[in-house]
Amino acid sequence: MANRFIIGRGEVLTYEIPPPKSGGPKVHPYSLAEAKATLIPQIQGMAAQVVDLPASACPGNIAVAKMTLHPAYIAKSFFPTGLLRGAGLISVGSRTVRVTPMKDTRKKIVEQRETTQIFVAGTRESFARFPAYAQQLETGIKEGVEFSEIEALGLMSSEDRIKISESVRGKGVYEVGLHLIPDTSVEALRRSFAAYCRQCGFTVASKYEFQVGGLMFVPVEGDASGLETLARFTLMRVIRPMPMLRSVRPLTRGTPISVGFRLPGNQPLSNEPSVAVLDGGLPSHHVLNPYVSNYFKSDDAAADVAGYLDHGLGVTSALLFGPVEPGEEAQRPYSYVDHYRVLDELSDGEDPYELYRTLGHVEEVLLSRQYQFMNLSLGPDRSIEDDDVHAWTAVIDTLLSDGETLLTVAVGNNGERDQALGFNRVQVPADCVNALSVGASNRTDKSWSRAPYSARGPGRNPGRRKPDVVAFGGSPKEYFHVAVPGVRPELSATMGTSFASPYVLRTAVGIRAVLGEAVVPLTVKALIVHAAESPELEASADPLDIGWGRVPQDLNDIIMCGDGVARIIYQGVLRPGKFLRAPVPLPLVQLQGNVQLHATFCYASPVDVQDTGAYTKAGLSVTFRPHAGKKKPDKEPAPKSFFSTTEFRTEQEQRDDLGKWETVLDACHTFRGSSLEGATFDIHYNARDGGATPNAGAELVRYALVLTVIAPKHTNLYDDILSSHSVLKAIEPKVSIPLRT
Incomplete structure (x- = not known):
C-alpha cells in the first residue's frame, strides 16, 4: 500500500454564505x-x-x-x-x-x-x-x-450558597466564590467581605485570591457553625470545603521491579514541538536526562518530596516512551520535554491553602505562552459539580481559550467511589472545555474497557462528554511500566490516569513532530478525538466511561489513509454571526456503493466563569446538506441530521443533544454514493456574553474540522480527491518514521 498522509488545506475550499431565513413566531406559555x-x-x-x-x-x-x-x-x-x-x-x-x-x-x-x-x-x-x-x-x-x-x-x-454536607463539623477551610459587580470597586468588596468574615468568626486568606471573569475566589477559615450566617453575604455565589490536592493520595505508589529496560538508541524524533510537564519534579539521579531539556522549580525555596519526585518521573517517562515493555527497548521519544516542579514539601502537608498556591504555579506556566503541548496529572481531590465552576477550571479554561495550547488533563482515580453521590465523576480541572481530559483503559489489546479506578462522566453542560478520550493507564492484570529514580534504567509497575494522560500527549506530540507546522494544536486535538476507537464489544462502550473512545496506539492510524480512505483537515478562524460553508471534497466521478462520512469539529471558546448556564461564549450550529441538487426553488439544499441536531430544533433540544455550545462535535454516518453530490457542512458561529447577545464585537474563534471519507469500492479515492481539488495538498512528513508496508 502506498504511504498516504492526511490531506491539508481544506479551509481553502470554504466560503461565507448568507444567513438562512428565520423561523415563524414564538408560541408563549404565559400571557x-x-x-x-x-x-x-x-x-x-x-x-x-x-x-x-x-x-x-x-x-x-x-x-x-x-x-x-x-x-x-x-x-x-x-x-x-x-x-x-x-x-x-x-x-x-x-x-x-x-x-x-x-x-x-x-x-x-x-x-x-x-x-x-x-x-x-x-x-x-x-x-x-x-x-x-x-x-x-x-x-x-x-x-x-x-x-x-x-x-x-x-x-x-x-x-443556595452552601455546598457542604451536614457531616462537616468544627473548624475548617472553605473556598468562597464572590460576584464582582461591574463598575464597582473590587477593593471595596474585598474590605466588606473581610469585615463581615471577622464579624462571623472567619478569617480570609487574601494572598491566595484569584479573580477570573466575573468571580473572585478566596479561601476562608472558621467554624462550620458560622457558615449559615456567613453565607448571608449577598455577593457570595458559593461556599464549599477546600479540597486537598488529589496527588497527595495517589492510586498506587509504583514499586520498582527487578527487570530493567533499554533506553532508545536514537535521540527524540524532532526538536520542534514545545512540550512541558507540570508535576512533582524530578529526582537528582534518573535516566531521562538526555530527553529533558529544562527542569524548573516553581518555588526554589521549597524542598523536594520523594513521592512527588517518583510521580513526576513516572509521568515524564509516560510522555517520552509510553508504557515500557520490561526487558525491551523503550519507544523513541517524539520530542524533548521541559519539566516544572509545581508540587513540593509545602504541598505535601495538610495545609489546604496549598491548593491555591499550586494553581498559582500552574497559571504562571500557562501565562508564559511558551508551550504548544502540556500535561497536568494533578488537581483538587474534588469531583465536578453542575452548579458552579471551580477556580482551577476557570483559570485554566480562560488561559486555553486562544486555542494555541493543547493541555491533557488526567480525570482522576476516583472511579470506584459512590456513584449515587457523584463522587466517581471526573475531577477538577478535567471539566475544562478547552483541554483534553483523559481517562484510563485497562488493557492494550482489543478487549479493553474503562479501568475501574478511572473517573466517569458526565461532565457539566457544556462539556457533557467527559472524559474526552481514554488511553491505556494500567491495571492489576497489565501494569503501566515507567522509569524509576536511579542511574540504571529500571522500571516501576504502576497504574492510574496520571499515566494515561501523558501517554495521550505523547501521541499528540508525535502528530505535530511528524506533520510539523501544517497542523496546529487544536487540529491535533481534533485528530485524536476523530481517531478514537471503540472497544471490541461496542455495546459495552458507554460514553460516560470512555468519552469518544480510546486513542490509537499506532500513530499511523491517525495520520495516514488506507485504500478507499481520505482524511482531510480544515483549520482556521470563525467570525461571530457569520455562516461558513465547508464543502466535502469528493471525486468528480460518482461514488459507488456505501460511503461513510466521519466528521469531528473542535473549537476553542472564551468562557464566562460566572455563567455555568452559559459557560462557553462561542457555539457552533452545523447543518449538513448532502446533495446540492435536492432543493426547492430559491431554497438551500435540503439538510440532513448529522450531529444529532436538526436545523429548526429548539434551544433546549440542542442542549440536551450535546449541541451547539459543546466545543467538540463528532459523528459518523453512512450514505449511498448516489446521495452525495456537492455535499457541504454549513457552520454558524453563535456568540453570547453572559447568556445574552454580545453588546460589542465578539472574539474570533479558532476551529478545526477533521473529515474522513470512506468508499470501500473506490480504492483510488485518496488520489482522485487530490486530482479533483487542486487546492488540497497531502501533508508531507517533516521527519522519517517507520511506516506501514
Missing part, C-alpha cells in the same frame, strides 16, 4: 397577565426580604436574586436585557437548573426540563421599586414580553 399574577407576589416577597438584610452583609447596599427562565427561553435571543435595565438590575452570572414549569407549549404533559437561572443584582432601592415597575408593564412591549418569559423569582439564600 403577561398570568405572569404578573404569579410573579409580582414573589417580587414583593423579595423586596421585603432585602429590607431585612443586615447592612454588613449587603456591600454597597446590593443584594442578589435568582431569576429562573421558562425552559422555552434559554436561547441568547430571549435574554431579558430590556427588563433588567428597566428594573435597575444587572446580571452577574447564571447556572443550569431543572424545573417543572407550570405550562409547556410543546407537550400536553408537563415534565421537568433544564433551564437557565440568572443571578441578578441590584440595590435595595431597585428591589423596592421592582413590584411597581412590573405592574405597569404592557402587552406587546419588549420588557413585557421578557417578563412573561420568567418562571420564578426569589432572593438568594444561605442554603
Whole structure:
C-alpha cells in the first residue's frame, strides 16, 4: 500500500454564505397577565426580604436574586436585557437548573426540563421599586414580553450558597466564590467581605485570591457553625470545603521491579514541538536526562518530596516512551520535554491553602505562552459539580481559550467511589472545555474497557462528554511500566490516569513532530478525538466511561489513509454571526456503493466563569446538506441530521443533544454514493456574553474540522480527491518514521 498522509488545506475550499431565513413566531406559555399574577407576589416577597438584610452583609447596599427562565427561553435571543435595565438590575452570572414549569407549549404533559437561572443584582432601592415597575408593564412591549418569559423569582439564600454536607463539623477551610459587580470597586468588596468574615468568626486568606471573569475566589477559615450566617453575604455565589490536592493520595505508589529496560538508541524524533510537564519534579539521579531539556522549580525555596519526585518521573517517562515493555527497548521519544516542579514539601502537608498556591504555579506556566503541548496529572481531590465552576477550571479554561495550547488533563482515580453521590465523576480541572481530559483503559489489546479506578462522566453542560478520550493507564492484570529514580534504567509497575494522560500527549506530540507546522494544536486535538476507537464489544462502550473512545496506539492510524480512505483537515478562524460553508471534497466521478462520512469539529471558546448556564461564549450550529441538487426553488439544499441536531430544533433540544455550545462535535454516518453530490457542512458561529447577545464585537474563534471519507469500492479515492481539488495538498512528513508496508 502506498504511504498516504492526511490531506491539508481544506479551509481553502470554504466560503461565507448568507444567513438562512428565520423561523415563524414564538408560541408563549404565559400571557403577561398570568405572569404578573404569579410573579409580582414573589417580587414583593423579595423586596421585603432585602429590607431585612443586615447592612454588613449587603456591600454597597446590593443584594442578589435568582431569576429562573421558562425552559422555552434559554436561547441568547430571549435574554431579558430590556427588563433588567428597566428594573435597575444587572446580571452577574447564571447556572443550569431543572424545573417543572407550570405550562409547556410543546407537550400536553408537563415534565421537568433544564433551564437557565440568572443571578441578578441590584440595590435595595431597585428591589423596592421592582413590584411597581412590573405592574405597569404592557402587552406587546419588549420588557413585557421578557417578563412573561420568567418562571420564578426569589432572593438568594444561605442554603443556595452552601455546598457542604451536614457531616462537616468544627473548624475548617472553605473556598468562597464572590460576584464582582461591574463598575464597582473590587477593593471595596474585598474590605466588606473581610469585615463581615471577622464579624462571623472567619478569617480570609487574601494572598491566595484569584479573580477570573466575573468571580473572585478566596479561601476562608472558621467554624462550620458560622457558615449559615456567613453565607448571608449577598455577593457570595458559593461556599464549599477546600479540597486537598488529589496527588497527595495517589492510586498506587509504583514499586520498582527487578527487570530493567533499554533506553532508545536514537535521540527524540524532532526538536520542534514545545512540550512541558507540570508535576512533582524530578529526582537528582534518573535516566531521562538526555530527553529533558529544562527542569524548573516553581518555588526554589521549597524542598523536594520523594513521592512527588517518583510521580513526576513516572509521568515524564509516560510522555517520552509510553508504557515500557520490561526487558525491551523503550519507544523513541517524539520530542524533548521541559519539566516544572509545581508540587513540593509545602504541598505535601495538610495545609489546604496549598491548593491555591499550586494553581498559582500552574497559571504562571500557562501565562508564559511558551508551550504548544502540556500535561497536568494533578488537581483538587474534588469531583465536578453542575452548579458552579471551580477556580482551577476557570483559570485554566480562560488561559486555553486562544486555542494555541493543547493541555491533557488526567480525570482522576476516583472511579470506584459512590456513584449515587457523584463522587466517581471526573475531577477538577478535567471539566475544562478547552483541554483534553483523559481517562484510563485497562488493557492494550482489543478487549479493553474503562479501568475501574478511572473517573466517569458526565461532565457539566457544556462539556457533557467527559472524559474526552481514554488511553491505556494500567491495571492489576497489565501494569503501566515507567522509569524509576536511579542511574540504571529500571522500571516501576504502576497504574492510574496520571499515566494515561501523558501517554495521550505523547501521541499528540508525535502528530505535530511528524506533520510539523501544517497542523496546529487544536487540529491535533481534533485528530485524536476523530481517531478514537471503540472497544471490541461496542455495546459495552458507554460514553460516560470512555468519552469518544480510546486513542490509537499506532500513530499511523491517525495520520495516514488506507485504500478507499481520505482524511482531510480544515483549520482556521470563525467570525461571530457569520455562516461558513465547508464543502466535502469528493471525486468528480460518482461514488459507488456505501460511503461513510466521519466528521469531528473542535473549537476553542472564551468562557464566562460566572455563567455555568452559559459557560462557553462561542457555539457552533452545523447543518449538513448532502446533495446540492435536492432543493426547492430559491431554497438551500435540503439538510440532513448529522450531529444529532436538526436545523429548526429548539434551544433546549440542542442542549440536551450535546449541541451547539459543546466545543467538540463528532459523528459518523453512512450514505449511498448516489446521495452525495456537492455535499457541504454549513457552520454558524453563535456568540453570547453572559447568556445574552454580545453588546460589542465578539472574539474570533479558532476551529478545526477533521473529515474522513470512506468508499470501500473506490480504492483510488485518496488520489482522485487530490486530482479533483487542486487546492488540497497531502501533508508531507517533516521527519522519517517507520511506516506501514
